[in-house]
Amino acid sequence: MNCFLGVMTVSKTAIAKLESLVRKLNAERHEHVNAIAEIDRVFEGLGLEPPRLKKRRGRPRRPKKSKTKSAKRRIGKRAKRRTFKTTAAELVLATIKKAGKNGATGADITKAWKAAKRSGNAYNTLGELTRAKKIRRKKAKGVRGSRYTLA
Numbered sequence: 001m002n003c004f005l006g007v008m009t010v011s012k013t014a015i016a017k018l019e020s021l022v023r024k025l026n027a028e029r030h031e032h033v034n035a036i037a038e039i040d041r042v043f044e045g046l047g048l049e050p051p052r053l054k055k056r057r058g059r060p061r062r063p064k065k066s067k068t069k070s071a072k073r074r075i076g077k078r079a080k081r082r083t084f085k086t087t088a089a090e091l092v093l094a095t096i097k098k099a100g101k102n103g104a105t106g107a108d109i110t111k112a113w114k115a116a117k118r119s120g121n122a123y124n125t126l127g128e129l130t131r132a133k134k135i136r137r138k139k140a141k142g143v144r145g146s147r148y149t150l151a
Helices: 012-045 069-076 088-099 106-115 123-131
Strands: 002-004 007-009 135-139 146-150
Touching: 088 106, 088 123, 088 135, 088 146, 106 123, 106 146, 123 135
Parallel strands: none
Antiparallel strands: 002 007, 135 146
């Protein structure tokens, strides 16, 4: 499409293509209408009434989730948010302090975390304390993981 001084001009080939497409779609629609009429005649000849379709409005619905026993079990086992006497940061700092001057490994802190019956792991808290410069993280030599010391 070209636009010159507010007047739009459309090429003749584009109009011809559009007209051709509309004619083709109308012909297909006519075929489908005839096929539906033929189906209705067959139903009528058999003494049946064709099913009436409900009009759908809006977006299609999502399929319903299965309500199997395993799904119910999983929903029931979700951990509830709990509160503890000591905060996560206090627990981690106390574990590192208890370990002494060499500090504690990530595994030691995780073990203390699990012993306190906390869910998940302590790595988010370790990251926060490291960024706040309350603890230092050093790569452990010869083994996997890190060693944490007080800053």
